[in-house]
Amino acid sequence: TRSDPPGGPAKMVLAQLGGSISRALAQMSNATVIDEKVLGECLNEISRALLQSDVQFKMVRDMQTNIRKIVNLETLAAGTNKRRIIQQAVFTELCNMLDPGKPAFTPKKGKPSVVMFVGLQGSGKTTTCTKYAYYHQRKGFKPSLVCADTFRAGAFDQLKQNATKAKIPFYGSYMESDPVKIAVEGLERFRKDNSDLIIIDTSGRHKQEAALFEEMRQVAEATKPDLVIFVMDGSIGQAAFDQAQAFKQSASVGAVIITKLDGHAKGGGALSAVAATKSPVIFIGTGEHIDEFEIFDVKPFVSRLLGMGDLSGLMDKIQDVMPADQQPELLAKLAEGTFTLRLLYDQFQNLLKMGPIGQVFSMLPGFSSELMPKGHEKEGQAKIKRYMTIMDSMTAAELDSTNPKLMTESRIIRIARGSGRQIRDVMDMLEEYKRLAKMWSKMKGLKMPKNGKMSDLSQNLNIQQMTKALPPQVLKQMGGMGGLQALMKQMGGKDMSKMLGGMGLGGD
Ligand SMILES: Nc1nc2c(ncn2[C@@H]2O[C@H](COP(=O)(O)OP(=O)(O)OP(=O)(O)O)[C@@H](O)[C@H]2O)c(=O)[nH]1
Numbered sequence: 103t104r105s106d107p108p109g110g111p112a113k114m115v116l117a118q119l120g121g122s123i124s125r126a127l128a129q130m131s132n133a134t135v136i137d138e139k140v141l142g143e144c145l146n147e148i149s150r151a152l153l154q155s156d157v158q159f160k161m162v163r164d165m166q167t168n169i170r171k172i173v174n175l176e177t178l179a180a181g182t183n184k185r186r187i188i189q190q191a192v193f194t195e196l197c198n199m200l201d202p203g204k205p206a207f208t209p210k211k212g213k214p215s216v217v218m219f220v221g222l223q224g225s226g227k228t229t230t231c232t233k234y235a236y237y238h239q240r241k242g243f244k245p246s247l248v249c250a251d252t253f254r255a256g257a258f259d260q261l262k263q264n265a266t267k268a269k270i271p272f273y274g275s276y277m278e279s280d281p282v283k284i285a286v287e288g289l290e291r292f293r294k295d296n297s298d299l300i301i302i303d304t305s306g307r308h309k310q311e312a313a314l315f316e317e318m319r320q321v322a323e324a325t326k327p328d329l330v331i332f333v334m335d336g337s338i339g340q341a342a343f344d345q346a347q348a349f350k351q352s353a354s355v356g357a358v359i360i361t362k363l364d365g366h367a368k369g370g371g372a373l374s375a376v377a378a379t380k381s382p383v384i385f386i387g388t389g390e391h392i393d394e395f396e397i398f399d400v401k402p403f404v405s406r407l408l409g410m411g412d413l414s415g416l417m418d419k420i421q422d423v424m425p426a427d428q429q430p431e432l433l434a435k436l437a438e439g440t441f442t443l444r445l446l447y448d449q450f451q452n453l454l455k456m457g458p459i460g461q462v463f464s465m466l467p468g469f470s471s472e473l474m475p476k477g478h479e480k481e482g483q484a485k486i487k488r489y490m491t492i493m494d495s496m497t498a499a500e501l502d503s504t505n506p507k508l509m510t511e512s513r514i515i516r517i518a519r520g521s522g523r524q525i526r527d528v529m530d531m532l533e534e535y536k537r538l539a540k541m542w543s544k545m546k547g548l549k550m551p552k553n554g555k556m557s558d559l560s561q562n563l564n565i566q567q568m569t570k571a572l573p574p575q576v577l578k579q580m581g582g583m584g585g586l587q588a589l590m591k592q593m594g595g596k597d598m599s600k601m602l603g604g605m606g607l608g609g610d
Pocket residue numbers: 221222223224225226227228229230251254257260304305306307361362363364365386387388389390
């Protein structure tokens with residue numbers, strides 16, 4: 103049974119949920135003494151945020167109870183960091199909500215698997231089938247797509263188009279109206295072709311109705327899928343739990359994919375879907391494009407949700423877009439503490455390649471994607487491009503210098519004219535550069551990873567550098583320098599990625 107959160111359908115986006123929880127924790131951190139009352143207020147604040155994000159009432163209540171169980175203020179030894187323990191409890195509970203405890207079936211290369219997709223019409227099912235196929239194709243699988251959606255007229259064409267673009271074999275029919283027949287024929291065909299991942303797209307309906315579930319059951323019975331994936335639109339809000347549960351009751355759903363998490367999606371839906379299906383979220387869709395598809399990992403997700411960043415994810419992303427041969431050079435320059443405009447230019451170029459800025463942003467500790475709302479992403483992107491145009495009008499000496507005196511008034515006027523921008527814009531760009539140069543100068547003396555790879559940098563960050571690089575409010579949340587140190591000791595090393603992933607940032 104479920105009760106509706108007060109206030110009717112919430113309009114809270116994922117990032118706002120994270121923001122509210124972080125604020126509740128920060129507020130608590132500001133209190134001089136943490137007693138029953140402060141803890142109670144903090145937990146109520148967090149519960150309110152979850153309810154407003156469409157998380158089921160019972161789940162929120164359980165979470166409260168669990169945190170209370172972990173955090174016993176009276177028995178905590180004197181001197182232990184209560185804040186950190188509470189934070190860690192919140193982190194752990196959110197992770198538990200998203201982790202049903204058993205992993206989903208994962209297809210193995212070379213071993214034939216059948217995966218069936220179910221979900222309502224418009225959830226993004228067809229798009230997600232192709233994304234899933236494409237993802238595995240890139241991993242070396244031989245995927246194939248079967249369109250058993252005979253309900254929506256355009257479904258086969260859509261799948262065909264997507265599949266053709268991604269060069270993935272597909273099967274379907276314009277004439278046949280029996281989805282079971284198509285599914286079975288497709289299966290036979292692709293088994294013969296030695297496809298090791300046969301993906302079956304089934305019909306959706308506008309509403310959860312008997313006919314849809316009956317069709318689903320029949321297709322499943324005829325094809326005996328190894329895995330049934332339930333696709334849910336991340337923005338459906340209140341209806342998430344019921345919808346997910348209805349599908350779970352009619353098909354043996356084993357995994358969930360949440361789509362449209364790029365827009366104004368409500369975070370609670372993901373939590374509710376996991377609870378209702380007792381199945382893990384395995385991927386999320388973050389755009390209409392075939393590669394806007396991400397593996398879903400609970401800890402980094404919650405870390406990001408709480409505004410704690412996901413540095414390992416960020417490093418991976420940088421690794422992905424930055425040409426490998428540029429990495430050692432960049433690291434060496436950072437170690438020297440010379441952050442030139444040219445370096446910034448290169449970074450901008452990489453940043454633009456990384457995709458939606460909000461997404462990159464949310465991986466930085468202390469930032470949440472709330473800081474770069476969807477509507478402002480284009481602005482952010484435009485700003486970077488504007489800055490790059492300005493830099494294009496600079497001389498090589500200017501780009502390679504770290505001496506701000508080179509930028510005289512007359513040069514600034516020339517650069518503005520040369521790039522067709524306002525003087526104000528040039529000044530803004532230089533301000534931004536100075537701000538970043540200052541930030542990076544704190545990284546001076548950084549020990550370089552032996553292989554020169556960016557993704558291994560995190561291993562070498564030491565505590566002083568970290569405390570300097572982290573925004574003050576984040577450091578405070580972590581329990582200050584002392585908390586950070588204790589934490590690193592607890593982790594038994596200096597692996598920052600582990601630390602951020604695990605600590606409530608903390609972990610196991
Ligand atoms: N922004 C965004 N749009 C998405 C995402 N996934 C799918 N879409 C869009 O959602 C719309 C519906 O997707 P479809 O794949 O056609 O929906 P469907 O659930 O297969 O619909 P039926 O085949 O009728 O059941 C399309 O316009 C997709 O481009 C996503 O992750 N982000």
